[in-house]
Amino acid sequence: MGDTNAGARGHAGAITPITVRQGAFAFAEDTPAHWIPHAPEFAQMINGASFVMPHLEPFLVATLGEAAKQIENPAVRREARDFCMQETQHYRTHRRFNDVILAQGYASLADVEAEMAQAYARLLQRPLAVRLAYAAGFEAMTLGLTEWLVGNRVKLFRGADRQVTSFILWHMVEETEHKLVAHDVYEAVSPGYWRRAFGVLHGSLDVIRWSRRCYRALLLADGRWRRPGSRLKVWWWAARFLLGAGPALLRSLVPGHDPRGMKDHPWVREWIAAHARAGERAGDRGAPMPLIDTQSAAMPVPF
Template identity: 50%
Template sequence: MSSSAILVRQIPFSFDEDINPVWNPQRPEWSHMLNGASLTMPYLEPFLIKTVTEALKQVDDPQLKADVRAFIGQEGAHYKNHRRYNEILKQTCPELADVEDEMEAEYRAFQKRDLKWRLAYVAGFETMTMGITEWLVRKRASLFFGADASVSSLVLWHMVEETEHKNVAYDLYMHLYGDWRGKALGLLCGSTHVAWSSRKGYRRLLMRDGKWERISSRLRLYAMAARFLVHTSPAMFRSLLPGYHPAKVNDPEWVAQWTSAYDGLAEGCIPLLDTSDPEIPARFQT
């Protein structure tokens, strides 16, 4: 089953050098949870790219090959933008470099695993992102209202493109292996490892802010983590059902609105959303 059109957008997001790491002042714990996720991207996504590039050598289907190449293009653009943001985060919290070193070592070790395990990890992580996308887009009013426009726009652009290539890793794994148990193991490994890696980053940031030991902050953090599980678990469980395919999952309507708005954007413009509007509409600041 083929993916829909996958457009590789080379968007040069930019961030103020003095940007506040608490980019949503109403939700400091949430801000750092996403900061922690951003820190993983320059290590996770090259791992995804290397894995599917290796698997691509075994693929003869022209459409799947084209989809995989587009997947590689989108993921490459994602981690480059996240890296720019992460470099600014490290100016405020230099000890995040230690977290990055740990992630680099972990993914270097993962790269030595067999291709089937690595591709299952990739497909598993991509399954989790479907749940994350549904959550962030549908709850964008409560998660991004009043937040920094550049960070919010980076995250939601990333999520839009996750919907565009949502089939690719699944199709590639099933094309080469088609093993249900391996797919389930990949879902567990990919999801839990990325979540744990993100935790390392946001823990350091909350410690820097003096919030990690505060009961009130920890309770807000746990509440947000619970929301994450509530909104992502259905997508992960759904992927284990007989007859499942990502293409059967309907994307939030806002995703199509975003892509339509981007199509009308002048070349070279950065798609910055208006986070001062409580609805976070799919239109861009001019």
């Protein structure tokens, strides 16, 4: 386990230890694929991204784990270690959630997953510097995604399944918590602006591409993909995502970019601090993670 007295990463520039939490979420067998009742297309788009994680995140773990062996700075090595442990919890939890969705008649995802497995196996054969740039680029996108999802959580998740909503936002909180790691490891092992800038486009666009392949398969199985109304809603949600995550991606393309300059969302800081106070009762060591009240008009942290 990583350090458990993390507190919050708080304000821009602050560096505190990363906490490794178990993804203690219990997904019922009848958890609906359309777990956001008012936005089934958006639910499937998030589900599509979830199907990418058990392929992407092991790649990130392998890449940063390999890079950590070349890092002399013990603080950066420790961050890389804890990053890998957090990401391992993420993809294991996504796998459990994905299995619940697959059991509901989405067998067509198996073909897409097989392609993803092959693609990430090929990517693992690329030079370490290329893989680190990919990792840093993807992690840059998650900062914008987190800001959008957390900042609009009431509009996006009001009335949604509490278990899935809490799981998704937990993942986003931890993406913020380890926001420095991929960047720091890249700079420690293979610094360079142009490779990193290409990695922003490579990592983020590749994950978007695979997410789209997955949610397209889900919506085809639903019979929604070819409905004009549903397709318009998909485009609408995709546009909102790009507007939400786009600024973070653009900032990451600026020479000299450092994620330390990006402030954490106050809700994320509050979540991390409240979890630290709650300790074991809040999901450590397998204890159930408290769930967000998706009926609330504010959706406060669940501690």
